[in-house]
Amino acid sequence: MRSKTSFLSAAFLATALSATCSAQTIFPLTRADILAGSLFDFKVEFDSVVDPAQVKVSINGADYTKTLGKSAVLVAKEDDKEVSSLLLRDASIRKPGTYVVTATDGKVSSSVTWTVYNTPVKKAAKNVILFIGDGFSIGHRTAMRILSKGIEGGKYTSKLAIDEMPYMALLTTQGTDSIITDSANAAHAYTTGHKSCVNALGVYCSRAANSLDHPKVETITSLAKRHGMAVGAVTNSEIEDATPAAMVAHTRRRSDYNDIVEMFYQSKIDVMMGGGSPNFLPKSTPGSKRKDDVDYIERFKQADYRLATTKTEMLAAANDPKTTKLLGLYNTGNVDGALDLKFLKKGSVAKFPDQPDVPESMNAALKVLSRNKNGFVLMVESARIDKYSHSLDAERAIYDAIMLDNAVKQAKQWAKANGDNTLILVTADHSHAVSVVGTVDDNKPGPDMRNKIGTYNEAGFPNYPAPDADGYPNKVDVSRRLRVLFGSYPDYYDTFAPHMEGEFVPAIRNAAGVMVANDAYKDAPGAELRVGNLPNIGSGAANSGVHTGDDVVLTAMGPGAQKVHGQMENTDLFRVMAEALALSPQKQAASSKASTN
Amino acid sequence: MLRLPSQSGELSRRTFLFSTLVLATPMVGAADATGVDNLLSFDSLYKSVGVLGTVYSDQAKALKNKEVRMRGYMAPPLKPESKFFVLTREPVAVCPFCSSDAQWPADIVVVYLRDTLAPINLSRRIEVTGTLEMGSWTDPQSGFVSQVRIVDAVVHK
Numbered sequence: 040m041r042s043k044t045s046f047l048s049a050a051f052l053a054t055a056l057s058a059t060c061s062a063q064t065i066f067p068l069t070r071a072d073i074l075a076g077s078l079f080d081f082k083v084e085f086d087s088v089v090d091p092a093q094v095k096v097s098i099n100g101a102d103y104t105k106t107l108g109k110s111a112v113l114v115a116k117e118d119d120k121e122v123s124s125l126l127l128r129d130a131s132i133r134k135p136g137t138y139v140v141t142a143t144d145g146k147v148s149s150s151v152t153w154t155v156y157n158t159p160v161k162k163a164a165k166n167v168i169l170f171i172g173d174g175f176s177i178g179h180r181t182a183m184r185i186l187s188k189g190i191e192g193g194k195y196t197s198k199l200a201i202d203e204m205p206y207m208a209l210l211t212t213q214g215t216d217s218i219i220t221d222s223a224n225a226a227h228a229y230t231t232g233h234k235s236c237v238n239a240l241g242v243y244c245s246r247a248a249n250s251l252d253h254p255k256v257e258t259i260t261s262l263a264k265r266h267g268m269a270v271g272a273v274t275n276s277e278i279e280d281a282t283p284a285a286m287v288a289h290t291r292r293r294s295d296y297n298d299i300v301e302m303f304y305q306s307k308i309d310v311m312m313g314g315g316s317p318n319f320l321p322k323s324t325p326g327s328k329r330k331d332d333v334d335y336i337e338r339f340k341q342a343d344y345r346l347a348t349t350k351t352e353m354l355a356a357a358n359d360p361k362t363t364k365l366l367g368l369y370n371t372g373n374v375d376g377a378l379d380l381k382f383l384k385k386g387s388v389a390k391f392p393d394q395p396d397v398p399e400s401m402n403a404a405l406k407v408l409s410r411n412k413n414g415f416v417l418m419v420e421s422a423r424i425d426k427y428s429h430s431l432d433a434e435r436a437i438y439d440a441i442m443l444d445n446a447v448k449q450a451k452q453w454a455k456a457n458g459d460n461t462l463i464l465v466t467a468d469h470s471h472a473v474s475v476v477g478t479v480d481d482n483k484p485g486p487d488m489r490n491k492i493g494t495y496n497e498a499g500f501p502n503y504p505a506p507d508a509d510g511y512p513n514k515v516d517v518s519r520r521l522r523v524l525f526g527s528y529p530d531y532y533d534t535f536a537p538h539m540e541g542e543f544v545p546a547i548r549n550a551a552g553v554m555v556a557n558d559a560y561k562d563a564p565g566a567e568l569r570v571g572n573l574p575n576i577g578s579g580a581a582n583s584g585v586h587t588g589d590d591v592v593l594t595a596m597g598p599g600a601q602k603v604h605g606q607m608e609n610t611d612l613f614r615v616m617a618e619a620l621a622l623s624p625q626k627q628a629a630s631s632k633a634s635t636n
Numbered sequence: 637m638l639r640l641p642s643q644s645g646e647l648s649r650r651t652f653l654f655s656t657l658v659l660a661t662p663m664v665g666a667a668d669a670t671g672v673d674n675l676l677s678f679d680s681l682y683k684s685v686g687v688l689g690t691v692y693s694d695q696a697k698a699l700k701n702k703e704v705r706m707r708g709y710m711a712p713p714l715k716p717e718s719k720f721f722v723l724t725r726e727p728v729a730v731c732p733f734c735s736s737d738a739q740w741p742a743d744i745v746v747v748y749l750r751d752t753l754a755p756i757n758l759s760r761r762i763e764v765t766g767t768l769e770m771g772s773w774t775d776p777q778s779g780f781v782s783q784v785r786i787v788d789a790v791v792h793k
Contacts, residue, residue, distance in 0.1 A: 316687040316688065317742050320688065320689055322772035322774075322781065323771075323772060324688075324689040325689055325690045325691065325692060325770070325783050326685065326686075326689040326690035326742055326783060327689070327772060327781075327783065328740075328742075328781055329781070330774050330779070330781050336688065348686070348687040348688060368687050369687065370687065371685065371686075371687060371741075371742035372741060372742060390685055391687070544726070544727060547727050547757075547758045547759040548712050548758050549757050549758065549759070550756055550757045550758075555759075557727065557759055558759055559727070559759065
């Protein structure tokens, strides 16, 4: 066994080496896998103001312009700081292979290695449907299966649509800055094939001061559009939120909602549906969140988008054979989740009574997108699995997981009826610490709710009513219900019961700035205070559960799905889609922007 | 739109605000000089809230630029150096990762204070008295966009 001393000196050496080599930061970062012909911004950040005559950047030993086809701009003082940068927008490499990039300012040098990969010439799949259950974890999967399938003789009576797929892999979700990812850089990994950092979409995280100036990478939307395909994004979050935004956006800061609306517009994406209308309204309209008077509703209409603000309008637009572009905005905030939308009528259902659920939006999108004979890429997100898991609202999260399964079930039926040439991928962007630990039985004796928890054989089976045709039990507050626990939480009052009056708000900041349990739940029958296990002060103070670094499951079927197996990086999912759709440049599809390499 | 830097630093600045001192007065009714009830609620502020915009209620329109009272919850303050905060219908727990700070409810009211504010428990409902302003306004310091404001405001616990 290695001695502690030698281990420490090796660690010191590694640190020292990396310090020497970090004189320049080169984007894309080392070990990037780059789709041949895809566009990326090439940037070298020097740690001081450099003498242009001393700067040398080579790729595989020759001047970088030989590979990238054009010259970068040397910015003497980036953002007026005492540092220089070399920047080349919209670079690309068409020839597959290993590329070693070395940059020097005459004093120190650093290197990165990229792998450029090609795709088959002929596409295996005509269409791709990518399902993302935001925050969708193993615990949700088990809980939804119990609620919507039931158990007989110790076996589930049937399979979930997401389970009944022949290929499966574990995806790892860490990013360039952290072992823990957020929905922005996680979705970015799927839509660009590059790793990035928390809060970033379509960019590497550089030192640029402006969130829109970071080195960009091309999205699947742009690539698919370049190949003449249709593209759609369907969600029940705000359409500007991280996962749908990753289809089109390039920003270091996911909260740049107004800019993201413009990016959706510029992307020419064919179908986009979700909530979040205020960022489309000119500031002179009451209810707008814009800072300018640009009317994006009007701009989208002028660009031939049909507008739908309700399910009724959506169905009418989708059924019109002339509709090839559709903008659906169904709520000012997030579209309500399945439990509120279908059963409890809480949330904003009274205000927005005619919202579609995710499967209905997806079906409308499929109708519109399939009018493009070159095929389509559609991202479908069940977004609130994550949001409800943050708020420790297990039942709402589970019902939205069931909604995801319904969407997948209907997509599989659609694919089968429409040529069997659609690659279907179902995954999560990151995990939550969520587990099924047993049941809670109100009929157990005693006043304390914790002593009504059944574990092991005492858990038995819950007594939810048989599910409806869509897999939802029509009653969630049953007497013997699932006990689902979250492993990361702020201080909160555990009520041992579903939140029938609306989404749970576990913690609130108090007058001293400390995150404390929301005492609105203090007097709920049997409520018990849980002292949190997350920071409660300072910038990291958590008012909800947090994402975890656990792997997520990817299941897949259809042409190209056989590439899904074992343990994969989340960025590999992009490659699976790119290969199935043959997205690297073919001779006839050579882009004028692509280099001559 | 609410623009915030990435999470780092933002919450700590919020925390800072809580340490500032504030003038607070007991919750009392404001003068009702117009004959219109000047107690506005989040429900009575709007005739309708829709995807394509909101419509103010007749009561709200009648009280424009007049003194009003509103009850709600103070959201975690955004900037210690500005004397404003967001008043919401329900306690808001702004979640740094599931939802960006851009995701405020559409029906928020921004309160510009006459004086600095005493520490307030964000889970307690407060009453705000001040002059009702309507129409888009971008805060020059923070870039925060608001449609409805109560200015020259005093907070009653």
